[in-house]
Amino acid sequence: MSVDNAYAVELKGLTFRRGARTIFDKVDIRIPRGKVTGIMGPSGCGKTTLLRLIAAQLRPHAGEVWVNQCNLPQLSRSELFHMRKQFGVLFQSGALFTDLNVFENVAFPLRVHTHLPEEMIRDIVLMKLQAVGLRGAVELMPDELSGGMKRRVALARAIALDPQILMYDEPFVGQDPIAMGVLVRLIRLLNDALGITSIVVSHDLAETASIADYIYVVGDARVLGHGTPAELMVSEDPQIRQFMQGIPDGPVPFHFPAVDYRSDLLGGAQ
Amino acid sequence: MSEAQVNLQGNCLSLSGVLDYTSGPQLREQGGRLLRGLAGEQLQIDCQAVSKSSSVGLALLLAFMRDAQAQGKTVRIVGLPEDMRQIAEVCALDECLPLGDS
Numbered sequence: 001m002s003v004d005n006a007y008a009v010e011l012k013g014l015t016f017r018r019g020a021r022t023i024f025d026k027v028d029i030r031i032p033r034g035k036v037t038g039i040m041g042p043s044g045c046g047k048t049t050l051l052r053l054i055a056a057q058l059r060p061h062a063g064e065v066w067v068n069q070c071n072l073p074q075l076s077r078s079e080l081f082h083m084r085k086q087f088g089v090l091f092q093s094g095a096l097f098t099d100l101n102v103f104e105n106v107a108f109p110l111r112v113h114t115h116l117p118e119e120m121i122r123d124i125v126l127m128k129l130q131a132v133g134l135r136g137a138v139e140l141m142p143d144e145l146s147g148g149m150k151r152r153v154a155l156a157r158a159i160a161l162d163p164q165i166l167m168y169d170e171p172f173v174g175q176d177p178i179a180m181g182v183l184v185r186l187i188r189l190l191n192d193a194l195g196i197t198s199i200v201v202s203h204d205l206a207e208t209a210s211i212a213d214y215i216y217v218v219g220d221a222r223v224l225g226h227g228t229p230a231e232l233m234v235s236e237d238p239q240i241r242q243f244m245q246g247i248p249d250g251p252v253p254f255h256f257p258a259v260d261y262r263s264d265l266l267g268g269a270q
Numbered sequence: 271m272s273e274a275q276v277n278l279q280g281n282c283l284s285l286s287g288v289l290d291y292t293s294g295p296q297l298r299e300q301g302g303r304l305l306r307g308l309a310g311e312q313l314q315i316d317c318q319a320v321s322k323s324s325s326v327g328l329a330l331l332l333a334f335m336r337d338a339q340a341q342g343k344t345v346r347i348v349g350l351p352e353d354m355r356q357i358a359e360v361c362a363l364d365e366c367l368p369l370g371d372s
Contacts, residue, residue, distance in 0.1 A: 116294055116295055119336075
């Protein structure tokens with residue numbers, strides 16, 4: 001049983017495999033309530049998989065996922081449907097519905113999960129779009145938006161139901177510096193003003209370190225280390241140092257395992 | 271969790287309990303019905319007894335303001351709790367809400 005109210009999410013002994021490959025091996029992670037927590041690690045280490053496990057889109061092979069006193073792998077489908085209203089997810093792609101305009105994209109979760117009358121849905125959609133600075137874009141279609149605007153619309157949709165936990169999957173990827181700055185400011189504002197617990201999965205070190213209160217570094221199917229950004233920056237652990245300081249070669253080798261270079265090029269010829 | 275309610279006494283509409291996606295539709299309907307019998311020139315909306323609110327609480331205030339406006343009444347909102355204030359601030363609603371002293 002999860003008893004510590006200081007944590008919004010607790011992963012205990014979490015194990016997840018894809019085929020023969022172990023993605024997570026008995027991982028323990030605690031996400032502090034009301035804070036911004038960064039989950040960092042090299043590309044392909046399973047960060048997005050971790051988000052999907054927290055959102056109960058995937059079932060772990062072993063271990064527990066506690067969210068608000070509920071162990072998600074033990075919930076029924078209908079219990080999970082209600083539990084998911086507590087989560088907002090900003091997907092890496094934005095994942096807007098391309099056939100719906102901005103208004104309908106943000107209204108979508110309100111129409112699916114509530115019985116609010118149309119006038120109140122309109123109020124809430126306009127409020128959320130105002131918060132991300134895009135109320136004026138309400139009638140535009142997704143293909144009329146820039147990449148940064150798409151992500152802000154997706155953020156308005158992610159907060160439509162006032163989630164307690166907001167998860168961001170690589171929010172900074174492919175964003176220009178201005179859009180990146182806007183997102184950083186929004187993530188912090190929503191977290192602090194609305195008391196949301198934010199989980200930011202990212203490999204963008206500078207941006208994540210600038211907003212995260214706490215960071216977990218994952219890799220090799222486990223937690224390599226965790227701490228405040230300042231603590232991790234001065235870590236002596238070789239794997240943490242390599243990641244935090246962007247050193248190309250180290251415990252995570254620059255080269256993917258390969259046969260000997262010389263024999264690959266020259267074969268048996270001497 | 272306290273049950274959500276809306277009541278009208280004189281020209282004061284008071285909201286109480288938890289204002290969320292579950293209680294919102296019924297509160298909107300009840301409040302709208304109560305406001306049809308509103309007397310006087312001014313409506314006061316009292317949120318002092320709201321124990322918790324999501325964005326739905328703000329949407330309710332806007333809906334009741336529209337009802338009053340349609341009857342040519344002026345509106346004053348009092349006792350806005352901290353969580354509603356914060357949502358109003360993030361969504362820049364503070365400039366639209368006629369906030370008075372509680």
